[in-house]
Amino acid sequence: MPQQVQAVISRSKDAPVELVTITVPDPGPGEAVVKISACGVCHTDLHYVKGGIGDEYPYLLGHEAAGVVEAVGEGVTDVAPGDYVILNWRAVCGECRACKRGRPWYCFNTHNATQKMTLEDGTELSPALGIGAFAEKTLVAAGQCTKVDPAAPAEVAGLLGCGVMAGLGAAINTGNVGRGDSVAVIGCGGVGAAAIAGARLAGANTIIAVDLDDRKLATATELGATHTINSKDTDAVEGIKALTGGNGADVVIDAVGRPETYKQAFYARDLAGTVVLVGVPNPTMQLELPLLDVFGRGGSLKSSWYGDCLPERDFPMLIDLFLQGRLPLDKFVTETIGIEDIDAAFEKMHHGDVLRSVVKI
Template sequence: MTHQVRAVVARAKGAPVSLETIIVPDPGPGEALVRIEACGVCHTDLHYREGGINDDFPFLLGHEAAGVVESVGDGVTDIAPGDFVILNWRAVCGQCRACRRGRPQYCFATHNAKQKMTLTDGTELSPALGIGAFAEKTLVAAGQCTKVDPAASAVAVGLLGCGVMAGIGAAINTGNVGRGDSVAVIGCGGVGDAAIAGSRLAGAAKIIAVDIDERKLETAMAIGATHTVNSRQSDPVEAIRELTGGFGADVVIEAVGRPETYKQAFYARDLAGTVVLVGVPTPEMKLELPLLDVFGRGGALKSSWYGDCLPSRDFPMLVDLYLQGRLDLDAFVTETIALDEVEKAFERMHHGDVLRSVVVL
């Protein structure tokens, strides 16, 4: 049996997305069919539309989602029809060298559904991050479904599926922010603000938000920043040092993904401090640093991929914190939109008008 559903498709590089009917098969072994309730509009989806990930068009966009399991294939035991789940793109294999070392958060062979969703003419779709959730239903590997408390709002907790988890994890998992630490976050979009929220959860004493947009700095303060720096108006490295006794921050999280801001992060940290790169660079970008400075400042330079998260561990914990009122995921939702408004949401994202638009189905 197959299912005909509405979905958002990117057919060609740079072309506007279209709302189309697609064909979704019933789940096979190890797969799950999920009815999507909400899906955030993430910058990664725009990267796919612009050909910045690869050129496997047409793409079925959307990946930052929550919904309800409708059916599962043979061999699936961890989830069942009716379960409320957040979708993830780290369905660990359990067999690769990272998993065998007990580090499944670095799994090198994560699972996706084996069957293909298609257009009505049979053209195979490439689902964004192996998910494809700008759709009424999608087919995923069962391991891409993380069961969480159904009392949570799908609009809010679906954001844990990508951007919010990336930011929180960059602070807590990758940066190891601890009680009393000073943290600077460069770039206050969705991921940067999530890093601020994560730093607050971890007990950081000082959280410095850096951006060129006063609107974003205001939002960062509402989410948990203690200080702000407008880097159009002042040198962010000097400002961060001034706010940290002249030393620099213990952890600096770069959430832009540009060489210029990475250098700012590098020089704005304290000796033996940590730099975390969670912003996504483009392939042509190059970084040049004096090797003596890298050696002489000590500490750690880290990259954070998906916030070094383990969905089965981190998603339920963060949902519980949300339900307890300790993690304000609702603050990340600027607007809710319909499935046919994704292209307009991309435009608002491009202009910095939203923290997150969320498609509600």
């Protein structure tokens, strides 16, 4: 029987978010209803509010979540009611050319629930990244549910659903950071801070954090940065080279996603080094680089989609590392808030006052 629950929506561009009643249908074939325990406030949600992703309003916000499966539809075998899960927004299809080539983290046909959640008047909602987890319950494709150890608190576990996984994966999966490598991360918000934690986990020897905000640089140090550069005071490229014997870093991760920071990353890497773009640019941005420099410096220029993660492989492993005390996911949680406090959390995030606010439901 369809259920009515409380949820947070964005009704139109730049309008304040609203706490409303929505209708969640029973799960159909291949779907699951998940009772949400906690959901991180991610910058992507603010992009939806600001119209930076699309105009399919109203949006059901929230996507960085963990909870418990309440019900599943026909044909679902991988999860069952009672399973503790992290939600992911790239449920692989298993059938596309990337999946068939053994590269499911590049899946070109990821899927979401077929049915729509609605407002009380029947208006269909567009769930953020196919999830919509600023809600007491949500409907997703069963493949978006990844079982993990329930010993991990939901406010910590849910962060792997988006930003923290993107940063960790940018270092470990996309950048292939290895023992003894030098790594620089430009932009130390949630994603960049996670990239620093990932570089440390992978055994990097020199880990350089670059940002304009000393508060973020202090957090980066707690998460594993061996050196920091405030690029208001020091040229980022020259600073990174000075800390790497004049050569540049083996891997440079751009967690901002602007032409200026990408160029810094490009010129701050060693010859044959790797640049990883994980910060998301907007559609108006253009990049111009001398083609001779692209050729002459060699190496790899990569983009990282969701940290090139495979949720069923990476989420349980990273949760286990957290429970072993080897990955400090709890340090990403600045505050826990109620579902009615999301607008205030957006404001804090905009001003750089938090690494992550997490809604407990």
